[in-house]
Amino acid sequence: MLKQDLLGAYVNPIWLADTQQALFKSLMQVLSRPGRLDNWAEWLENSPAYLAVLATLLDGEVSLADVSGLLTESNWPLLQAHKSAVEQANYILCDATKAPTFLPKLGTLSSPDFAATLILKVSSLDKMQGNIRLKLTGPGVNGETEICVSGIDQAWLDQRNEWCSAFPLGIDCILVDDTQILGLPRTTKVEILEVRDNGGLN
Amino acid sequence: MSNQAKTSDTPFRQASAEYNFGFLDEYAKKEIRRSVLKAIAIPGYQVPYSSREMPMGRGFGTGGLQLTLSLIGKQDTLKVIDQGSDDSVNAVNLRSFIEMTCPGIDTTTKVAEANLIQSRHRIPEQALREDQVLVLQVPYPDALVVVEPSEDKRKIMHGEADYSRLLVKLYEDIVKFDEITISHRYPTRINRHYVIDSSPIPRWDVPKMNDSKALILLGAGREKKIYAVPPYTLAEPLEFDDVPFRVEGFNDETGKRRTCHRCGCDHSFLDEFIDARSGEKLYQCSDSDYCDEQLKSLSVNQSLEG
Structure with a gap:
């Protein structure tokens, strides 16, 4: 359902402050607890989940690179972020089915927060079923946890692990499917347990 | 302690309706939110942010307050603590400011009822839950400030996880006084890399940061830094093999x-x-x-x- 903003116009809720507050709280929990899946379906109103992530985080102070052309021209003025080359971008939006061909900002030793945050669009995230089964350990994970991802080129996971190999340098990833969100901060150790062709459906 | 009834009776409180929900504008909140995510991703690293002017002096908890205002929504129940107490002056004033600028939220004094807890100098005795977030007000965010005055150099030392001079300071304390003289804000190592100033909580509370179920966020308004101890993360107070850490x-x-x-x-x-x-x-x-x-x-x- 479209919501009314302060001036009375009907807009998609992802652009409204109270929705963004709720989405941020979910995003914060998801990044604090890798392996946790949050479903944003009730907030999205047909918007893609990656657009809601961007709407929650971006404004005119940061730069965005849309590597795979997922955004429409009309999204940019609302996001307010300036376009930037992928090597310099603060935020990078990618379709994860295509292997990465760039080097994002990894931060510096004294300012590791200068690193990029990647928003990766995958086809599905699930606790049980998917093409690639991952084991996650590290801060925020109580012991270890598993998650299945479909629609991601395996090269992403290898690259991500390489980029994050020298802590505190590294990148932080937010994986999204149509409605669900998964956080993979640079501290998370990601191991590929199994690669399946049929997505675990026998 | 719902503030629904109280918000409309004085012109002073009515005036607050003309401010944005949570006093800060949405751009300020977004910047703090982005910093919070970085802080979680790099546990213990002090993320710089542009601490806004608040209608109270820096050093009165503006760092914690800005975090709270950026996180809070109408569904939230807030508890504010000062030195363990809900009715000492800092807690009362911060609580009433948040009630005034965030119409619709609930406040409580009970840990179990709150999902957002802002605190000065204590972590509650009752164990926190996964759905709770603890915000700590921090006066001095950098544990290295006692051994290195230059922030540029401190940032390099933090990046390299070079804490030898801090350990020397602790060693000298033991030689001189037979005891490490840091009583509160005890230096604590997060996820085996960054050493944080644990904010002025007593040593008693430091072990509660280790493997905590709740996310812990620390905000320093005057020093313009945000850092975090994520849940289920190693938080080890600095100690020596032969002189273990001890609480009060x-x-x-x-x-x-x-x-x-x-x-x-x-x-x-x-x-x-x-x-x-x-x-x-x-x-x-x-x-x-x-x-x-x-x-x-x-x-x-x-x-x-x-």
Whole structure:
């Protein structure tokens, strides 16, 4: 359902402050607890989940690179972020089915927060079923946890692990499917347990 | 303590309706939110942010306040603590400011009811849950400031996880005083890399940061830094193999554990004060909510027995 903003116009809720507050709280929990899946379906109103992530985080102070052309021209003025080359971008939006061909900002030793945050669009995230089964350990994970991802080129996971190999340098990833969100901060150790062709459906 | 009834009665409170929900504008909130995510992703690293002017002096908890205002929404229930107590002056003022600028939220004094807890100088005695977030107000965010005045150099030392000079300071304390003299804001290593200033919580509370169920966010308004201890993360106070970390002791001269004079609790952090009339030393739980809860369960037990 479209919501009314302060001036009375009907807009998609992802652009409204109270929705963004709720989405941020979910995003914060998801990044604090890798392996946790949050479903944003009730907030999205047909918007893609990656657009809601961007709407929650971006404004005119940061730069965005849309590597795979997922955004429409009309999204940019609302996001307010300036376009930037992928090597310099603060935020990078990618379709994860295509292997990465760039080097994002990894931060510096004294300012590791200068690193990029990647928003990766995958086809599905699930606790049980998917093409690639991952084991996650590290801060925020109580012991270890598993998650299945479909629609991601395996090269992403290898690259991500390489980029994050020298802590505190590294990148932080937010994986999204149509409605669900998964956080993979640079501290998370990601191991590929199994690669399946049929997505675990026998 | 819903603020619904109170918000409309004075012109002062009405004026607050003309401010954005949460006082800060949405751009300020977004910047703080982005910094919070970075802080979580790099546990213990102090993320710089542009701490906004607040209608109170820097050093009165503006860092914690800006975090709270950026996180809070109408569904949230907030508890504000100052030195363990909900009704000391810093807690009362911050709470009433948040109630005034965030119409629709609830506030409480009970840890169990709150999902957002802003605190100065204490972590509640009652264990926190996964759905709770603890925000700590921090006056001095950098543990290295006692050994290195230049922030540029401190940032390099943090990046390299070079804490040798801090360890030398602790060693010198032991040589001179037979005891590490840092009583509160004890340097604590997060996820085996960054050492944080744990904010002025007593040593008693430092072990609560280790493997915590709740996310802990720390905000320094004057120093413009945000850092975090994510849940289920290693938080180790600095120590030596032969001089282990120890928390405050509450034993009397005879070696007996002192108890709270109010609720009789023998396992909480105690405040010492002098009774004005008798001149006697008294000990009382520093966490007032915990003390009340203990007192309540005590009276329930007594009435069951009686």
